[in-house]
Amino acid sequence: MHMLSGVLSPSVNELKQFSSSLKGCLKRESPMTELRKLTPHSAIPAEQARRDSRQRHLLRTFLPEMIRLERVLAEAPGQVTVKTLSRVALKHIDLPIYRVDLGSEAPDAPVVMLVGGVHGLERIGSEVVMAWLRNLLARMSWDGHLQALLKKVRVTLLPILNPGGMYLNQRSNPNGVDLMRNAPITAQDRSAFLLGGQRFSPRLPWFIGDPEQGMEAENQALESVISELLPGRPFSVALDCHSGFGWQDQIWFPYATVVAPCDGSNR
Numbered sequence: 001m002h003m004l005s006g007v008l009s010p011s012v013n014e015l016k017q018f019s020s021s022l023k024g025c026l027k028r029e030s031p032m033t034e035l036r037k038l039t040p041h042s043a044i045p046a047e048q049a050r051r052d053s054r055q056r057h058l059l060r061t062f063l064p065e066m067i068r069l070e071r072v073l074a075e076a077p078g079q080v081t082v083k084t085l086s087r088v089a090l091k092h093i094d095l096p097i098y099r100v101d102l103g104s105e106a107p108d109a110p111v112v113m114l115v116g117g118v119h120g121l122e123r124i125g126s127e128v129v130m131a132w133l134r135n136l137l138a139r140m141s142w143d144g145h146l147q148a149l150l151k152k153v154r155v156t157l158l159p160i161l162n163p164g165g166m167y168l169n170q171r172s173n174p175n176g177v178d179l180m181r182n183a184p185i186t187a188q189d190r191s192a193f194l195l196g197g198q199r200f201s202p203r204l205p206w207f208i209g210d211p212e213q214g215m216e217a218e219n220q221a222l223e224s225v226i227s228e229l230l231p232g233r234p235f236s237v238a239l240d241c242h243s244g245f246g247w248q249d250q251i252w253f254p255y256a257t258v259v260a261p262c263d264g265s266n267r
C-alpha cells in the first residue's frame, strides 16, 4: 500500500514542473487564440480581438445579442460566409454590422434577405432573424430538403443592422436618426406630421437626419448589400423584421393588420 502511494503520488518537483508548464500553456493559448484556430470565420475573432475586458463587459451588459450572434457565427459551417460590413463608433466601443450569406452563389438564384434590429428598441426583430439563422445552421449538416433548397436559393441575413441603437436601447441610431426615415428622397404626397419623418431635432422621434449629405453608416451598409446582391435576379424577397408600434416590444407576425398583438389564440 505504501509502495503504491509512492508510485502514484507526484513529488514536489514534479508538481512544480507541471504547474509551470500549465502556466506556459495558458499564456500561449488564450481563449482568443483558440477561437481563431477553431472557427473558419475570421471576422468574428478579428472583431473580438478589438475589445478589451471593459468593452467585453459593456457588450455583455448592453448588447448581449451581439455576444450570442458571434457565438452562433463562430460555430457556423465553413460554407457560410460572415463579413463585417461596417462599424458603428460609440463613445467607449465600436460595434460591427455583420452580414451572413449561405446557399447558392449563382448570380440568378433567388435571394431571401432578412434584416433585423433597424430600430434598436425592437429587439424581437433581431431575435427572429437570429432564431431562423440558428435553425438553418443546425439543419445544414443533416436536412436533405434544406441542402437541396440551398443549392437553388441564396439566403442573406443582417441580424443586427443598428447595433448602436440597440446598445443604447433607443429606436434611432447613435446620431439620433431613425434609419427608416433616413432616405435621400422625400415623399411625393403629404406624409403624416412628425411620424412621416422630421428635421426639427434628433431629440424627437422619427428624425430624418441629413440624407442629402450621405445616408447614415447603417443605411449605407444596407444599400451596399442590396445594390450588390439584388439586381439582375428574376426573384428576390427582403423581409425587414420589426416588432410592432408603440412603447412595448411586441410581435404581431403574421397578423400585423390588427391593432392588438397576437394572443396565441387561433386568430
Ligand SMILES: [Zn+2]
Binding pocket: 118, 119, 122, 242, 243, 244
Ligand atoms: Zn421598427
